[in-house]
Amino acid sequence: MPLSIRPDAALDLVSLGALVHRLDPGVVPFRKAKAFDIHVSGGEYNVAANLSDCFGLRTAVATAMVDYPIGELIQAQVRAMGVTPFYKHFEHDGVRGPNLATVYSDRGHGVRAPVVFYNRSNEAAARLKPGDFDWAKVFAGGLKWFHSGGIFAALSETTPELIIEGMKAAKAQGAVVSFDLNYRAKLWKAAGGDGRAVETLRRIVSHVDCLIGNEEDMQKGLGVKGPEVTAKTESKLDPEVFFGMIENTVQEFPNIKLVATTLREVHHTNRHDWAAVLWLEGARHVSPTCELDVIDRIGGGDGFAAGCIYGLLSGRSADESLRLGWAHGALLTTFHGDVTMARVEEVEAFAKGGSARVQR
Template sequence: MQPIVLKTEGFRWDSVSLGEVMLRLDPGEGRIHTARQFTAWEGGGEYNVARGLRRCFGLKTAVATAFADNPVGRLVEDFILQGGVDTSLIRWAKYDGVGRTVRNGLNFTERGYGVRAAVGCSDRGHTAISQVKHGDFDWEAIFGAQNGSRWFHTGGIFAALSETTPDVASESMDAARKFGTIVSYDLNYRDSLWKAIGGKAKAQEVNRELVRKVDLLLGNEEDFSAMLGIALEGVTEDFDELPIASYEKMLRDVAAAYPNLKMIATTLRTAHTASRNAWGAIALYQDEIVHVPQREVDILDRVGGGDSFASGLIYGILAGKPTDWAVRCGVAHGALAMTTPGDTSMATFAEVERVMKGGSARIAR
């Protein structure tokens, strides 16, 4: 495996993300099907990484996405602005008044508690970003002007939105690589999306091609199996029983199949209940394994934990930290993100460092 080599000259952004940003409607402690009120947030697998890099780690980030130009789209834009992420790459689609041709995505999510698992119900058909096609974004200008961006992040959720989004993902990766931008990709398998355009067979066809253009690949054991056909051996219902060697073999199998990859990382999660998980990670970089063992964490809202792991890991790489530090940063940031509501991280860098050092939850006054 080759090392990750970053741009060192002037650049406009530290990282750019490509993906859908939806309006999340959260019933809090209640259930979606009995709720009488919802709290609104923004969220999206690829966007969450950009926001975490900006708000927790203070880097310059942007999101390339699209919205129907109506009050709902402008509300999501307002959330993005509050998060400090550059909105200059957003495309606005003319709204027809009722959403027959274009609309903005809604994501109803309940957090779960104890034996009651978290539940997500997405309403995202015909969204503006799902309709983008090759040539809609000027990637040459995005990555070439003002030295572009040091990093580019997208993922399998965006690629699954429609028949055209894989072409956009491929086009964006080609441009990023042309200008020396590191590309990361989170497999993030979503059966509800892929089954609409061909199921697992289509997911593997698309992702096997896209992963050949990637530097850092992220995913969990289900993602690698569903999207690439590379399974974790000896899987049982109790992941606690699996030795870490099984995960190491899976990462090495992925590396052997895709020699272009410079780093592969996966989170380790054992969900004892919806509100208590064991959480850790394992990564492969330059043929060396870095393992952060699982530790018990209390969960308020697990959605976005993997995205916050990704942003913490990417920050460590961009900051020039050792690989072990970067992986531990990802684990700590992900753990903290799951202690607050919504998809996006509310953690501070000081809190991340404190968790990395093993700090307690004693009150800070």
């Protein structure tokens, strides 16, 4: 295994990022909504939650927490997913915050696409800065894997510095470091635009072993030029374009040992073709392709990342790890909400070619 994963540690994975609550009116557009579900989420947190709840790993999240009723709601869900929290607490003033961010996302349906928008005004997580976490305490007993992402990096000028501080502390523990670029145009526009995104993410990625991201992430987030697309490689499921992007990326960041992403062809909101690819120190791996009947696509990429990380942490081959990520991400789109409801046996069965026949 090219990735050096320490055999024993108190924690399998620690995620650093923001916790949010997503308001979901289902297929009803928000302007017509009368009720909604509340999902606890966060691009970085979701990976820790999935690894704990589905795969039975020991995970933790380092994040901001606000002491008000929404914070209590979110803390209850973190506990329910079995994730150990390390909170930097903030007091709410009863009027303006600081707040735990709200994400608004209707699911769309058929030819109507999902719509996502945010209220991240005066967000507590954006106030996090180096020195807010005692990494020696968080990593006490050892750590195998550290994970963060581009959503958290976009929140303020201090969050990227905290990510780098955490990565350095994790490296000193002998942990593998991963980063999901998760480029979000709306967030980076509010944070200074593509120029700041590239400068910020390139500094972070220079500390990373494992990178998760698609072509847009690498082009707009890292400023890496892509290969010329020909008529033969126009399909979004063709892995050659992505592998070309990887070659260009690792030339600029030779510290990267692994790159992975999902490949998705959207026919309409509820019907996607789904595949994934993984590059590990020059070797290329491609998953099968399946058709997804999507209930809720939010969190599918985090589900993929969690499955891959589980495979690698459990000593599986690159092919097996890729299939576990592909299978778990696919299953996650069949559930409401952002985090897993799958059982590890279901993921293993689908990764090996299982079907949707009734289980009796």
